[in-house]
Amino acid sequence: MKVPTSLENADRDDLVVRTFEYDDGSVIAVDFGNAAADIEVDVLGSTAIIVAGGEQFEFELPPEASNVVARNGVLTIEE
Template sequence: MKVPHSLENVDRDDVVVRTFEYEDGSVIAVDFGNSAADISMDILGSTAIIVADGEQYEFELPPEASDVSAQNGVLTIKE
């Protein structure tokens, strides 16, 4: 599963984007850092809107995405 383009180029230094590949699928984890412990998330069709630490990120979910969740400043997109 590819990282959405708008998340590849996140402007903030404290945001870390990682992809984990497993035998039965993959996971994209976006850690917005300590200052963004509370993430607000809306999914509208295939578009995700994330608000973290006062900044908004909007992107198309990968077609393979089966589960999207946010907890403790980390957004997780699972295949």
């Protein structure tokens, strides 16, 4: 699963994006850092809207995405 371009190019020093590949799928994990311990996620169709640390990110989910969860400042997109 490919990381959405807007997350790859996010202009935040503390934003860390990683992709984990497994035999049965993949996971994109986005750590928004300590300043965004409480992030909110809303999915409208294939668009995800994330509010973290006073900033808003909006991006198209990969077509393979089946589950989007935010917990403790980390957004996970699962295949």
